[in-house]
Amino acid sequence: MEANVFENCEYPIRQATVDAFAEVWRRLGESGPFWTGRDHMAMIREARQSFECELCRRRLEALSPNAVDGEHETVTDLSPVAVDVIHRIRTDPARMSRSVFENALANGMTDSEYIELIGVVATSVVIDTLHQGLGLPVPETLEGSDDPPTGQTEPEVVEDGAWVRLAPRDGQLNEVGIPRQANIIRAMGLVPLVIELFFTVMRQAYYITNLPISISRSQAEFIAARVSALNQCFY
Amino acid sequence: MLLRGSGEFELRGVMDTTIDSGIEHGRLLGQLVDSTISRRWEDVASIREECIEALGPQETVDAIAVTSAFNGITRIADATGIPLDAGPAEATASMRSQLAIDDFEYREKSRKYDQVDA
Numbered sequence A: 001m002e003a004n005v006f007e008n009c010e011y012p013i014r015q016a017t018v019d020a021f022a023e024v025w026r027r028l029g030e031s032g033p034f035w036t037g038r039d040h041m042a043m044i045r046e047a048r049q050s051f052e053c054e055l056c057r058r059r060l061e062a063l064s065p066n067a068v069d070g071e072h073e074t075v076t077d078l079s080p081v082a083v084d085v086i087h088r089i090r091t092d093p094a095r096m097s098r099s100v101f102e103n104a105l106a107n108g109m110t111d112s113e114y115i116e117l118i119g120v121v122a123t124s125v126v127i128d129t130l131h132q133g134l135g136l137p138v139p140e141t142l143e144g145s146d147d148p149p150t151g152q153t154e155p156e157v158v159e160d161g162a163w164v165r166l167a168p169r170d171g172q173l174n175e176v177g178i179p180r181q182a183n184i185i186r187a188m189g190l191v192p193l194v195i196e197l198f199f200t201v202m203r204q205a206y207y208i209t210n211l212p213i214s215i216s217r218s219q220a221e222f223i224a225a226r227v228s229a230l231n232q233c234f235y
Numbered sequence B: 001m002l003l004r005g006s007g008e009f010e011l012r013g014v015m016d017t018t019i020d021s022g023i024e025h026g027r028l029l030g031q032l033v034d035s036t037i038s039r040r041w042e043d044v045a046s047i048r049e050e051c052i053e054a055l056g057p058q059e060t061v062d063a064i065a066v067t068s069a070f071n072g073i074t075r076i077a078d079a080t081g082i083p084l085d086a087g088p089a090e091a092t093a094s095m096r097s098q099l100a101i102d103d104f105e106y107r108e109k110s111r112k113y114d115q116v117d118a
Helices: A015-028 A037-052 A054-061 A080-091 A098-106 A111-133 A192-202 A217-230 B026-037 B041-054 B057-080 B086-091 B093-098 B106-114
Strands: none
Touching: A015 A037, A015 A111, A015 A192, A037 A080, A037 A111, A054 A080, A080 A098, A080 A111, A080 B057, A098 A111, A098 B057, A098 B106, A111 A192, A111 B026, A111 B041, A111 B057, A192 B057, A217 B026, A217 B057, B026 B041, B026 B057, B041 B057, B086 B093
16 A cells, blocks of 8 residues: 655655655565554554543643553454553653653563664654644554564664663764764664664654755754753753 | 754643744744644635745745655554653753643553543
């Protein structure tokens, strides 16, 4: 099935962005190392559904999301633990805590499965937000491949102060003196495929140098800082 | 750190709309970000038109694209508990303290939210 992104958009979307988003959407429909393409699409449907979930609404109103128990209102056959991670990261990223990750592992999800799931959901957040921000419907989810997960060559990862194991540092700095292999890239080192998918869409809007956009660096950094603050993102 | 390195600005204006951030069209861009992140799509529609008038159509699309990109990337950081990179951690220590950003640190968040179970 063809990926239909930015259809009937009345605003000037760069063709490179349309092409990159369409390609990533299509690839999200393919099976990854630990989940099928059908699973990926279920994750995206579940992320969208989370805004209709009564448990998520009650948690948002609570002083701590962990003080509210219950069952999520789900639209897929993903496991309850996968649904919980997806709903939390979509509706309440500011209050994600280590226990969410540890609970996922305790309920049978591997750290690699967790990272692939996070990468898929985060990528879909970029794609959905841009569509909705432009007044467009979100792209229709694909059927997704039922081919079994592909597996992958075991990547090199290290413990380095995060909840998850990270890709190793390469010791290099970029043009502005920040580690070339920044922790935000190392964070998904367990599943290199989702690094590639996520940053293919991310780089359409933002890059550390030579921004591919028409607003100034100051304006872009102002927006980035404000989004990060609203989402209470420490990093 | 990149915001500070990108020119003159008033840091407190990032979140306080009553303060002039010094960023060109900062107030309008802030409103666009706020309405988009809080999913107030009717507000987004009207602010988007204001932005097109003030900044131009391509600039408005790009502002929404940056907003969208960071709406995704913040979730990766929030879901993995990564620490700051060494360089920025050192360079922003004073600013983080001044703005109480350290309260968002993932060990602190986990300490705050994980002690309350249903």
